[in-house]
Amino acid sequence: MKTIRIGNGCGFWGDSVDAPIRLADRGKLNYLTLEYLAELTMSILGLQKQRDPKAGFAGDFLDVLERLTPILKQQANLKIITNAGGMNPHGCAQRAKEILDKARLKKRIAVVSGDDLMPKLDAMLATQPFTNLDTGEKLESVRPRVVSANAYLGAKPIADALAQGADIVITGRVADASLTVGPAMHEFGWRWDDWDRLCAASVAGHLIECGAQACGGLWCNWRDVGDWSDIGYPYVDLADDGTFTISSDAGPGVNRETLVEQLLYEVGDPARYLTPDVVADFTSIALDVVDKRTMRVRGAKGVAATSTYKVSIAYRDGFMASGTLVLAGADAVEKAKIAGEALLKRIGHPFDRSNIECLGADACAPGVQPGAHAARLAEIVLRVSAHDRDKSKVERFAKEFAPLVTSGPPGVTGYTSGRPNVREVFAYWPALIEKDAVEANVEICS
């Protein structure tokens, strides 16, 4: 039976730039996927594009592509699927082409676009309310502050691009799992209403989309990882019958624990995992142990996809800064709290929101497991954050950390990296749009 191997070498923008090179080199892949876009990455890329029309994509991809060129010469059939295009997939493709030309590599690059709804947003508002999925509010209330609105496209345009002979597919916003479903649909020619196989490929894509998280990264039994310096990245061998095995190119591989932790990662109802391609039932699958570092997944059942795409909208929401200082010596936590409160009070005006944390004593889940040991800690990191719609207020806040080095309690240190950065906040607005209101485009870049 025909199988194809799809590996994911990048789980987010900021992930290892070596992992994709190693995975492509060692993995003997048919397809290398590279996932760069988190929920709010698009808003940052959108602003970059406003400043520079040639920018607005995940620049790391270009470095990775350049380093992949020797491997692309050795493995002529290796194909790459990536959402690195962000808010400017055409610009990204142009730069990618320059890199390939320089390396004298003849590759066909396809661009998938149409996810960016900003150009037609106001026209769309006439028929699509873009109701906030969490709060039920209508988008009108924040419309003037919206900076980006992207539909999560599915696997269809990726499969179409591959059918047109693409070697490298660069997309904007597509659902992460669809980066895997696209090549599967192209290779096997499954029907677009074969919900069980679409579910299987979506489970495969979901498992590998966060890179090392499937094969040792974040694993609760972390002592069993062994050599952390080469953790490994995951790949699936997907078969025509919709079963697949999953393993990795190094590190501890994939076992029941690493697999299930990732299966349920960032999932709501596991019986109804919504993608643009299918409604996947994660409770339908069965797992077999193939060997110490390989698992098999079978029995996937899906039902018909919904009529809507998810839309990720970002809108301007003021400014934020966070800074840290270290307090050491006796009563470190008590001194940190006093210093944090003094810092906010000295500024003389309140913020829309502020927060004082003692990193090391009950900061990650405040109040849930109050640490009785906090009073005995010999040092603590004080972290103070502020958020306000007035940028000047947050800038003033950022200037108030350094003075504590001489005017705070004894044992203050750790002010070495300068004033905290003031950054613009983009709030997240999840919504839906009817699929027939969105047109996905596939173009071959020549």
Next chain:
Amino acid sequence: MKRTLSDIAHGRSGDKGNHANIAIIAYTEAGYDWLRKNLTAEVVAEYFEPMQPSAVERFEAANVWGLNFMLYDILAGGASRSLRIDTQGKTLALTLLQWDIGRPRNLKAMLRKEEKPT
């Protein structure tokens, strides 16, 4: 000796906007049965009460011995707006795994075991 949830289960947590999900996965079938009875949505809601989730919902994935909890509005604004160090609730699973489980009668049947190829 104090026994915690981490003795009979592992897990992972992450964000969905301002909500967090916590997956708790039993090491054995006996452990899953115990979790289903004892680790209810109400118990999890009470445990995380200081972080004020607006609601807690539990989903079952019996095929992988997993319980998945949605903790709504727990992330103080989520990835983009939270002023907390753990903006995305990445550590919440480990916090829940520190839950004191007392002394379950068939504890031995719930502990982690090595698994052979099938």
